[in-house]
Amino acid sequence: MTTYAPQPGSAPWPRKVLAHSRMEFKLLVRNGEQLLLALVIPLGILLLLGATGLGDRLPLGDGRAIDQAVPRVLALAILSSSFTSLAIATGFERRYGVIKRLGASPLSRTGLLAGKIGAVLIVQVIQLAVLMGTGLALGWKPVGGAQAVIGVILTVLCGTAAFASLGLLMAGVLRAEATLAAANLLYLLLLVGGAIMTPVDEYPSGMQSVVRLLPSAALANGLANSTVEGVIPWAAALSLALWAGVLGYLVSRTFRWD
Amino acid sequence: MLRFVPVAVEIEDLVVRYGEKTAVDGLSLTVAAGTVTAVLGPNGAGKTTTVESCEGFRRPDSGRVRVLGLDPIADHDALMPRIGVMLQEGGAWSGVRAVEMLKYVATLHTHPLDIAMLVERLDLASCGRTPYRRLSGGQKQRLSFALAIVGRPEIAFLDEPTTGLDPHGRREIWQVIRDLRDDGVTVVLTTHAMDEAEQLSDQVHVVSAGKVIASGTPDDLTEHHKKSLEDVFLELTAKPERS
Numbered sequence: 396m397t398t399y400a401p402q403p404g405s406a407p408w409p410r411k412v413l414a415h416s417r418m419e420f421k422l423l424v425r426n427g428e429q430l431l432l433a434l435v436i437p438l439g440i441l442l443l444l445g446a447t448g449l450g451d452r453l454p455l456g457d458g459r460a461i462d463q464a465v466p467r468v469l470a471l472a473i474l475s476s477s478f479t480s481l482a483i484a485t486g487f488e489r490r491y492g493v494i495k496r497l498g499a500s501p502l503s504r505t506g507l508l509a510g511k512i513g514a515v516l517i518v519q520v521i522q523l524a525v526l527m528g529t530g531l532a533l534g535w536k537p538v539g540g541a542q543a544v545i546g547v548i549l550t551v552l553c554g555t556a557a558f559a560s561l562g563l564l565m566a567g568v569l570r571a572e573a574t575l576a577a578a579n580l581l582y583l584l585l586l587v588g589g590a591i592m593t594p595v596d597e598y599p600s601g602m603q604s605v606v607r608l609l610p611s612a613a614l615a616n617g618l619a620n621s622t623v624e625g626v627i628p629w630a631a632a633l634s635l636a637l638w639a640g641v642l643g644y645l646v647s648r649t650f651r652w653d
Numbered sequence: 654m655l656r657f658v659p660v661a662v663e664i665e666d667l668v669v670r671y672g673e674k675t676a677v678d679g680l681s682l683t684v685a686a687g688t689v690t691a692v693l694g695p696n697g698a699g700k701t702t703t704v705e706s707c708e709g710f711r712r713p714d715s716g717r718v719r720v721l722g723l724d725p726i727a728d729h730d731a732l733m734p735r736i737g738v739m740l741q742e743g744g745a746w747s748g749v750r751a752v753e754m755l756k757y758v759a760t761l762h763t764h765p766l767d768i769a770m771l772v773e774r775l776d777l778a779s780c781g782r783t784p785y786r787r788l789s790g791g792q793k794q795r796l797s798f799a800l801a802i803v804g805r806p807e808i809a810f811l812d813e814p815t816t817g818l819d820p821h822g823r824r825e826i827w828q829v830i831r832d833l834r835d836d837g838v839t840v841v842l843t844t845h846a847m848d849e850a851e852q853l854s855d856q857v858h859v860v861s862a863g864k865v866i867a868s869g870t871p872d873d874l875t876e877h878h879k880k881s882l883e884d885v886f887l888e889l890t891a892k893p894e895r896s
Contacts, residue, residue, distance in 0.1 A: 398770070399836040401807040404763030405734035414760040418749075425748050492743025499708045501734035501761045501804070653710050 405501035415502060415510025419484070420517050429480050432582075433518055437472040437526055440592075441465065445533035454597040458623060462537070465530035466618035467592050469547075470554070472522040473614060474591065477515050477555040479582045482562030485511070486574030489566060489651070498652040508563075515555060523551075539625020546621030546628050553635035554614040560642035561610075567650035585611040594619070610638040659686040661808050661839040662707055667716035669702050676702040678863030679716070684808075684856070689830060689840040691850035693886070694860035700843035701741060703860070704810050707841070708738050721807060734762065737806035739797050741813050745785040751796050752781035755803060762804035774829065775799050776822070790817040798826055802833065809833060811842040815849060827853055847883040851875070857882070861890050 405411070423429045441464060444450035450460030455467065488494050497507050527535075537543055566574050585591055589611030590598065598606050606612055617631030662684035669677040677699040684690045692700045705711045706718050709725035709732065718725055723732045745754050752772060759765035772778050775795045780788055788796065794817055801809050814830070815823045830840055830853055844850055850857050851871045859867040859874075866889050867874060874885050 397836045399766070399802065399805065399833045399838055401836075401838055402764040402805040403735040403807055406761050406763055411761050414757060418753075418757050421753075422746055422748050488746065491745065491747060492740055493746055495710065496738070496740055496744035496800070499710070499733055499736070499738040500758060503730050503733065653705075 405503075408506060411502050411506050412509045412513060415497075415507065416513030416517060419511060419514035423480065423484070423514065423518065429484070432475045432479055433472065433522060434525060437468050437475065437522070438529060440471065441468040441526060441529055441533070444468070445530065445535070454593050456594040456597075456619065456623075459534075459536075461530065461533050461535050462623055463619060465527065465535045465537070466547075466622045467615050468530075469523065469526055469551075470591050470611070470615035470618050471586060472526055473519060473551055473554050474558060474582060474585060474611060476518045476522060478558035478562045479578045480518070480562075481511065481515055481559055482565045482578040483575050485563060485566035486569065486571040486578075490571035495653045504652065512555070512559060515559060519551060519555065523547075537622040537625075539621065542627055543621045543625050546626065547618060549632050550614060550617035550621060550628060550635070553632045553639065554610070554617070556639035557610045557635045557642060558614075560639055560646050563646045563650060564642055567646060585609070589615075591615045608634070610635055613638075660684070661686040661688075661721060662690075662841060663717075663719040664703065664706070665717045667703065667706060667718060668714045669699075669706060669711050670714050675863055677706070680860065680864055681716075682858045682865050682868065684839060684841055686807075686839050687834065687837055688855040689834050689842070689853050690856045690858065691854035692841065692843045692858050692860055693845065693847070693850045693882075694843075695845055695890070698860045699863040700845075700860055701812055702863075704812055704841065704843055708736065708810055709733070734804065735807050737801035737804060737809040739801035739809070739811040739814055741816075742793075744797055744800065745793075747784065747786040749785050750782050751777055751785065751788060751792065754785065754796065755799055758800050759803050764805055765803050766805060768803075771799050771803060774825075776825065791819055791822050794818055795822060795826070798829070802829075802838075806838065808839040808841060811840065813844060814842055815844070815846065823849075847881065847886060851882045859886060859889055866890070 444464040445461045450464050455463035498504060565577055569577060589609050590606045591611050595603055595607045595612055613631040613634040617628040620626055620628040660683050665681050667677050667680045680699065680703055692703060694700050702711055706713060707720050707725055709729045712726055720732055721735055725732055756768055759768060772781060775798065777795060777799065780792045798814055801811060815826050818826065833840055854871060857869060857871055857874055858865045871882060875882055
């Protein structure tokens with residue numbers, strides 16, 4: 396009998412990456428806290444701002460409250476999936492030896508990273524669909540047509556690259572518990588102080604020059620400019636791409652695979 | 654007459670340090686293809702570090718490691734599909750179900766073993782849908798063993814494969830390891846259990862304080878079973894008596 400006779404070989408790259416993305420997505424859907432962060436909180440904020448009149452009393456930016464609320468809540472959702480969820484999940488994967496185990500599998504390190512990004516993008520498609528659908532039901536009127544669509548996709552991709560790098564940087568350096576705490580803390584700090592819900596111009600003048608440089612400000616402004624003004628937000632995309640470059644470089648230098 | 658035996662693993666003068674601490678201190682050994690080789694030693698002897706150097710996790714401070722002729726670090730992506738790795742602990746998401754994890758790792762390979770056969774053989778059917786965090790120690794160990802062999806590797810590196818198993822589970826794993834060898838798989842295992850090394854291995858390397866202090870077949874080392882491997886080990890690692 397030759398049941399175990401060696402016949403090694405790596406599955407094709409796309410199959411491995413897809414299998415990994417599917418796996419991470421399934422695990423995320425099973426995890427209540429992750430779903431809370433990815434969907435329930437942004438949806439709750441959108442309903443508060445768009446359906447109760449609260450949006451008209453808060454400094455969301457010029458124009459109708461719902462038109463500002465939708466892109467800003469989208470930015471918050473992108474932050475949660477590409478940064479907070481990814482950082483926490485990766486931190487615990489390292490703790491549980493998953494990173495180590497898969498590092499010694501045919502998946503390869505690039506495959507693992509690609510699979511993770513794939514899972515984040517699947518989540519984001521669902522986030523965008525649910526939040527935009529809710530926004531439209533609440534009277535959201537995006538402008539700009541194709542320009543706006545390109546602007547949103549470009550901003551989401553650049554923002555995901557930047558924030559995923561930040562998440563991996565944290566998960567690669569800190570212990571799992573510290574990553575959990577720091578990722579949640581930063582999420583809250585950026586929500587309030589990172590020009591996500593409130594445009595940079597509404598901040599005290601002394602803070603504006605700093606806040607303007609944050610990737611969270613670029614993400615929210617990029618999405619707002621796309622759907623409120625109907626332009627492709629090149630400056631925001633460039634800012635996010637620069638953040639992604641710097642943070643990605645740091646990840647490549649510091650991430651530990653065991 | 655010279656007999657050509659292909660070498661599966663070749664370690665020469667390996668040194669690995671963690672900061673100030675030297676975990677492996679000039680260790681050399683070779684593993685012939687198609688054999689079961691035990692790296693035997695007490696906790697902290699450097700067994701895991703040695704095996705992890707073969708798996709590409711540890712960069713040697715000096716010395717040379719070759720697995721199937723490849724450098725585990727420089728040739729990482731070429732080597733990984735050809736080896737199977739059983740970590741000493743962990744290696745799965747806390748929420749993943751046992752068989753789901755096995756199927757996932759199988760999809761990373763071209764010709765994985767039949768999942769149903771493996772589940773049956775390693776007695777994982779009753780916990781197939783149980784999340785990893787709720788598996789018993791023995792179930793985790795059997796799953797981890799399954800993950801190491803599901804891709805039909807040429808070499809399986811098993812780090813303490815039977816720690817925490819009950820006697821029945823232990824015998825089961827031993828039998829699968831023998832079957833692996835009979836089917837042509839090279840097995841490198843670490844253990845501090847003397848009977849495991851004695852029962853299973855063609856070759857034993859006794860490791861202490863980061864060095865190989867004795868090598869041979871279990872028969873050689875025990876002088877044709879006049880002594881137990883445990884006695885031999887205690888003699889080898891005894892502190893020199895004062896005269």
